[in-house]
Amino acid sequence: MPVGLVVVSHSRALADAAVELARGMLPGRELAVGVAAGDVDGGLGTDATAIADAVTAADSGDGVVVLMDLGSAVLSAETALELLDDDVRERVVLSPAPLVEGLVGAAVTAAAGADRDRVATEALRGLAPKQAHLGGPAGGS
Amino acid sequence: MPVGLVVVSHSRALADAAVELARGMLPGRELAVGVAAGDVDGGLGTDATAIADAVTAADSGDGVVVLMDLGSAVLSAETALELLDDDVRERVVLSPAPLVEGLVGAAVTAAAGADRDRVATEALRGLAPKQAHLGGPAGGS
Amino acid sequence: MSAVDAAALTAWVREFARLVHEQRDALTQLDAAIGDADHGANLDRGMTAAVAALEATPSDDPAAVLKTVATTLIKTVGGASGPLYGTFFLRAAGALDGDDGRALATAVRAGYDGVVARGKAERGDKTMLDALGPACDALDEALGSGKPLGEALGAAAEAAAAGRDATEPLVARKGRASYLGERSAGHVDPGAASSTLLVQAAATALAGEG
Amino acid sequence: MSAVDAAALTAWVREFARLVHEQRDALTQLDAAIGDADHGANLDRGMTAAVAALEATPSDDPAAVLKTVATTLIKTVGGASGPLYGTFFLRAAGALDGDDGRALATAVRAGYDGVVARGKAERGDKTMLDALGPACDALDEALGSGKPLGEALGAAAEAAAAGRDATEPLVARKGRASYLGERSAGHVDPGAASSTLLVQAAATALAGEG
Ligand SMILES: Nc1ncnc2c1ncn2[C@@H]1O[C@H](COP(=O)(O)OP(=O)(O)O)[C@@H](O)[C@H]1O
Ligand SMILES: Nc1ncnc2c1ncn2[C@@H]1O[C@H](COP(=O)(O)OP(=O)(O)O)[C@@H](O)[C@H]1O
Numbered sequence A, B: 001m002p003v004g005l006v007v008v009s010h011s012r013a014l015a016d017a018a019v020e021l022a023r024g025m026l027p028g029r030e031l032a033v034g035v036a037a038g039d040v041d042g043g044l045g046t047d048a049t050a051i052a053d054a055v056t057a058a059d060s061g062d063g064v065v066v067l068m069d070l071g072s073a074v075l076s077a078e079t080a081l082e083l084l085d086d087d088v089r090e091r092v093v094l095s096p097a098p099l100v101e102g103l104v105g106a107a108v109t110a111a112a113g114a115d116r117d118r119v120a121t122e123a124l125r126g127l128a129p130k131q132a133h134l135g136g137p138a139g140g141s
Numbered sequence C, D: 001m002s003a004v005d006a007a008a009l010t011a012w013v014r015e016f017a018r019l020v021h022e023q024r025d026a027l028t029q030l031d032a033a034i035g036d037a038d039h040g041a042n043l044d045r046g047m048t049a050a051v052a053a054l055e056a057t058p059s060d061d062p063a064a065v066l067k068t069v070a071t072t073l074i075k076t077v078g079g080a081s082g083p084l085y086g087t088f089f090l091r092a093a094g095a096l097d098g099d100d101g102r103a104l105a106t107a108v109r110a111g112y113d114g115v116v117a118r119g120k121a122e123r124g125d126k127t128m129l130d131a132l133g134p135a136c137d138a139l140d141e142a143l144g145s146g147k148p149l150g151e152a153l154g155a156a157a158e159a160a161a162a163g164r165d166a167t168e169p170l171v172a173r174k175g176r177a178s179y180l181g182e183r184s185a186g187h188v189d190p191g192a193a194s195s196t197l198l199v200q201a202a203a204t205a206l207a208g209e210g
């Protein structure tokens, strides 16, 4: 089973679209990506209990890499860790990678069967092609 | 007039949701963000002519910072530069920042009236709070 | 002598909910100045749900009361204050051991430490810590010098209010308001204001306990 | 002697469109193996639109013909090959100066350089450069040694096909296929295949010109 992926965002639409984009990189290949996004009413917000549920569902024993947008999404993801069973929690990585670019890198790597650390590493490298192409983080036009 | 912002994505839904998230950081403040996303049929893809139009519309003389998702979105944005008038082109920065996190940083800074270089710099810093919170780019759970 | 038991904690939660509901618009106004104008709505939604959850599943276990509040806030608040207050109540529930004032102070201190750990802010960053921190200190000090709980909580509420007021000139360094940089100065932090209500609610509801 | 004029370039574009349409499924199959299974569809959509655009606004200006193809591909292809082929035709249009074989070779070389500048790939990265590059070299060499344009384009088409075939064992280092790493080896690159059609179309349509 591939490493699980979960996208945490303030926006359900953003999370769903990011997942669709990542899936577009992998036509014909199966990839389960959990989504925990939006507040209880579907507005902008995050819900740590929903994140905990998504992580538990995404974990098949090989762990889960969680990508978050920013701000309180990070706080909610950390809070979700407190709600998880100890054995699941140990297998979860909260990734500081960029949401969209990191998700694509993680998805492609997870679909290839890589382990959790490798998937997390590729998530962090998600920006590298864009930065290399545009001439580094300091690059301009 | 604030610096213009344009979001280039393979996915219209992704771009719109990212803009909505950035606007959520700025309640009550006006912020125009141009979107050039999706292929001509609304599928996943990018269109350099649409990007050039969005940049031209977003430019009020103080320049435009363009955020892209990845891959051919970057190629299309660069191609769009070739389609622009010389004077507009000189005022455009293609940012290697992460799409979502960079857009939020750029939007908040642009709304505060900062100049183009400052907005571009803040876009590049968009990941910093998440990375600092989670313990740096190498950080895990 | 009565005790800081499940009923007392429930009364505290209800009083906090009442104050938040009453101050909802004021809290949202504060958040409109330096944030996204939702703090009052967020917390009122969360605390209304917390009171409803306690009514739906009342418990004799004081820690269970705090845990219910925690998970309800985490689920329903949506914004940064959700995981932060949620962590406060979660850690307080985990640390609660006993039903006297000391036990309450220990639990509240653990909750505060949880907010610090979660949000990675420091006092002076213009957050709820600026009200909660002084309140914990005042509570510990008053109990340590032998004051009764009611008096100690009164001192804590005063310290919280002073800490809240002191956020006004500060520049926000954490949370959404930090995006404003220098322009965040000149406004009281909404989370510091709601935290002050939390401590004031304790002073009102738990004055006669422990 | 006839010339590489607007009509000749239009014939080249039409022949390329015809070949792409004919090979549409084969191109998509190649992309299914190491990409996202859309290259044939992308390019067929783009070239069909390009031919339609040339019909809608025919021009006597050879550069205008290439420019129309460029902007149409940029607009309608959607994937990476859109800006890349778009840049090829845009830069070729900008460099076109004259209507003989040398002028064509110069324009095509400028187009190739544009693809290099745009995509920042190198030969050997398993991209369209692996077919276009050898084709440009063969064209320059043949014209340089005095061969007529028809023969020179034939040599270019052979070089493109050889370059295309040589992409099979390569590991992709640019574009979407690079995400596959080592697993991209063992398949011909779709863009190298379509570029070969572009050069073959020139050999067919422009054989008697210049
Ligand atoms: N990292 C943090 N540490 C402590 N408190 C924080 C932190 N981030 C935000 N806060 C508190 O949360 C309050 C804002 O809550 P709220 O408006 O409900 O959330 P949001 O900012 O997501 O809309 C702030 O006024 C501040 O007191
Ligand atoms: N950076 C690049 N430089 C040169 N050619 C590239 C580059 N990236 C992709 N390509 C070419 O584009 C082809 C894929 O085109 P296409 O399938 O239409 O686009 P996409 O990959 O966006 O779906 C590849 O086979 C390759 O030849």
Ligand SMILES: [Mg+2]
Binding pocket: C031, C035, C036, C037, C038, C039, C079
């Ligand atoms: Mg708020």
Ligand SMILES: [Mg+2]
Binding pocket: C036, C038, C078, C079, C080
């Ligand atoms: Mg909010």
Ligand SMILES: [Mg+2]
Binding pocket: D031, D035, D036, D037, D038, D039, D079
């Ligand atoms: Mg493709």
Ligand SMILES: [Mg+2]
Binding pocket: D036, D038, D078, D079, D080
């Ligand atoms: Mg594609």
